[in-house]
Amino acid sequence: MKKIIIIGGGISGLAVLHYIKKRYQETVEVTLIEKNSDVGGTIASFESQGSIFETGPNGFLTNQPNTLEFIKDLGFLDQLIEANEDSKRRYIQMNGKLHLLPMDPVNFFKTPLLSATEKIRLIQGLFKKNISKDQSVYDYTAERFGPAVASRLVDPFLTGIYAGDIKRLHMGAAFPKMGTPKGQPKAKMCSFVNGMGSLIGQLALKYKSSIQIGVEVKDLAELKADTIICATPAYVAAELFGMPILQDIYYSPVAVVGMLIKKDSFKRLPDGFGYLIPSGEGKEVLGVLIESNVYTRQTSKDQIFLRVMMGGAHHPGIASYTKEQLQVLALKEIDEIYGLKEDSSSISVKLWTKGIPQYELDYPAIRQAITEELKKKQNLFLCANYLDGISFNDCIKNAKELVDSL
Numbered sequence: 073m074k075k076i077i078i079i080g081g082g083i084s085g086l087a088v089l090h091y092i093k094k095r096y097q098e099t100v101e102v103t104l105i106e107k108n109s110d111v112g113g114t115i116a117s118f119e120s121q122g123s124i125f126e127t128g129p130n131g132f133l134t135n136q137p138n139t140l141e142f143i144k145d146l147g148f149l150d151q152l153i154e155a156n157e158d159s160k161r162r163y164i165q166m167n168g169k170l171h172l173l174p175m176d177p178v179n180f181f182k183t184p185l186l187s188a189t190e191k192i193r194l195i196q197g198l199f200k201k202n203i204s205k206d207q208s209v210y211d212y213t214a215e216r217f218g219p220a221v222a223s224r225l226v227d228p229f230l231t232g233i234y235a236g237d238i239k240r241l242h243m244g245a246a247f248p249k250m251g252t253p254k255g256q257p258k259a260k261m262c263s264f265v266n267g268m269g270s271l272i273g274q275l276a277l278k279y280k281s282s283i284q285i286g287v288e289v290k291d292l293a294e295l296k297a298d299t300i301i302c303a304t305p306a307y308v309a310a311e312l313f314g315m316p317i318l319q320d321i322y323y324s325p326v327a328v329v330g331m332l333i334k335k336d337s338f339k340r341l342p343d344g345f346g347y348l349i350p351s352g353e354g355k356e357v358l359g360v361l362i363e364s365n366v367y368t369r370q371t372s373k374d375q376i377f378l379r380v381m382m383g384g385a386h387h388p389g390i391a392s393y394t395k396e397q398l399q400v401l402a403l404k405e406i407d408e409i410y411g412l413k414e415d416s417s418s419i420s421v422k423l424w425t426k427g428i429p430q431y432e433l434d435y436p437a438i439r440q441a442i443t444e445e446l447k448k449k450q451n452l453f454l455c456a457n458y459l460d461g462i463s464f465n466d467c468i469k470n471a472k473e474l475v476d477s478l
């Protein structure tokens with residue numbers, strides 16, 4: 073019987089395990105080896121006084137049929153919850169104040185985020201075609217829609233996905249579908265009743281006998297397998313597969329601070345999904361997500377649960393902050409924007425020193441070199457968020473494509 077080993081039990085490795093089990097059933101022997109005491113990687117959900125603190129993603133979009141099929145395969149569709157309609161209201165911080173992100177023509181014409189000239193430039197950009205995507209996200213969007221749109225709207229949007237630097241991210245690599253004529257199906261944001269981590273729990277339960285936890289792979293020679301699939305971060309795969317090129321992928325640090333605060337404690341009650349902060353504001357805080365407005369699953373109606381995201385490519389120093397420093401920074405931000413009458417919050421903190429891989433300007437060349445090097449390595453494969461998409465949806469789609477190609 074053929075033996076396959078998967079190294080790394082984040083969503084990429086777990087999805088590979090699922091698709092191997094689904095496709096080959098009992099004809100191959102597959103084992104997933106995970107270094108930590110739990111699988112899930114960046115995805116984990118902790119209950120904190122009736123609220124769910126997500127250490128990583130708090131949801132995904134439903135425009136990727138693979139993901140829904142994957143959830144269905146796991147018998148988990150009944151656990152799916154949609155984000156509330158109200159959470160469509162998102163804000164951008166400008167000069168220390170929140171402004172509604174315009175989602176309809178009336179609000180678009182009213183918004184102070186752009187001047188009249190900048191709005192006209194944006195509209196003209198919608199009709200501009202054939203702009204090269206072989207440049208930074210900033211250069212692409214500034215050329216197409218004007219510099220104001222790039223720095224005030226696209227920059228915070230990028231922060232929300234990559235915690236990245238818009239001037240360093242490569243347009244074609246970060247947004248491969250942008251500007252293509254094919255429209256995407258309308259997407260809704262979803263999670264699970266008990267958080268994203270509950271799906272990981274379901275995978276861990278289903279494939280318990282094929283998962284080894286608490287084992288760090290240090291050398292491929294330790295492993296006896298016909299095929300090895302490495303689903304660790306790039307800098308780990310670099311050592312294991314002897315591929316120094318993988319060290320060239322930069323990971324931005326991200327800190328997540330979850331806060332449970334009594335509604336009475338706010339001077340202004342947080343509204344909608346929350347807000348993002350353009351890098352030009354010069355803040356270490358990237359944005360604030362009002363989790364309890366996004367999903368209805370909180371036990372207590374007199375509290376707000378929110379997550380403050382910090383760090384990113386513009387603030388690498390965050391990686392060395394203490395838990396206390398991160399808490400102070402988060403509280404200061406919430407106080408500045410919503411006003412806190414008292415410090416009554418209960419706080420959870422997670423710091424990812426190497427949080428999100430960045431698809432920077434040299435990414436197309438790095439990606440090409442990875443493909444070439446892998447051709448020389450028999451029966452060794454890579455599958456993780458630093459290849460072909462960082463989202464939860466991308467990880468599942470890429471895992472399926474890899475298993476289909478084996």
Ligand SMILES: Cc1cc2nc3c(=O)[nH]c(=O)nc-3n(C[C@H](O)[C@H](O)[C@H](O)COP(=O)(O)OP(=O)(O)OC[C@H]3O[C@@H](n4cnc5c(N)ncnc54)[C@H](O)[C@@H]3O)c2cc1C
Nearest residue numbers: 080082083084107113114128129130289456457462463464
């Ligand atoms: C704060 C944050 C918020 C995010 N928000 C969203 C969001 O809202 N929506 C979205 O779609 N995406 C989001 N993402 C991105 C998404 O969560 C990740 O890209 C995805 O979960 C990565 O999965 P992965 O399996 O590729 O890698 P990882 O989750 O990094 O998993 C790699 C695994 O390999 C293991 N490992 C490492 N070395 C070894 C070794 N030597 N031996 C054995 N095991 C090893 C690690 O312990 C880990 O479990 C977010 C990410 C972060 C950090």
